[in-house]
Amino acid sequence: VQLVESGGGSVQAGESLRLSCTVSGALRFRMGWFRQAAGKEREEVATIESLSGSTRYADSVKGRFTISLDKTKRLNNTQSMLYLQMNSLKPADTAMYYCAAGSRGSFNYWGQGTQVTVS
Numbered sequence: 001v002q003l004v005e006s007g008g009g010s011v012q013a014g015e016s017l018r019l020s021c022t023v024s025g026a027l028r029f030r031m032g033w034f035r036q037a038a039g040k041e042r043e044e045v046a047t048i049e050s051l052s053g054s055t056r057y058a059d060s061v062k063g064r065f066t067i068s069l070d071k072t073k074r075l076n077n078t079q080s081m082l083y084l085q086m087n088s089l090k091p092a093d094t095a096m097y098y099c100a101a102g103s104r105g106s107f108n109y110w111g112q113g114t115q116v117t118v119s
Contacts, residue, residue, distance in 0.1 A: 001025040001109040003099045008114030021082040021099030028101040035095035
């Protein structure tokens with residue numbers, strides 16, 4: 001599985017961004033978005049189960065962020081897309097955001113990250 005994020009950038013507080021993750025290869029049981037701010041540990045932002053569509057959000061982003069999975073296959077049935085719609089952004093959302101894929105127990109595959117800066 002290869003994961004490539006895009007869509008980060010610099011925005012003002014209150015604005016929106018949509019992050020995208022191109023997933024090459026088979027989808028894993030869980031897909032998710034994590035973030036790591038400077039000097040802080042990485043934290044789980046949102047996850048989605050590929051089969052059921054069940055989602056989970058960190059308390060800090062509930063009601064503002066939405067994770068979604070587009071399983072429509074592209075490029076000869078090899079790619080899917082994972083999204084994170086982020087609304088009402090706050091300076092506290094500033095971080096490097098990572099796309100991840102894994103099983104029930106852990107996330108084993110990671111993208112390279114995309115920076116989100118909110119001022």
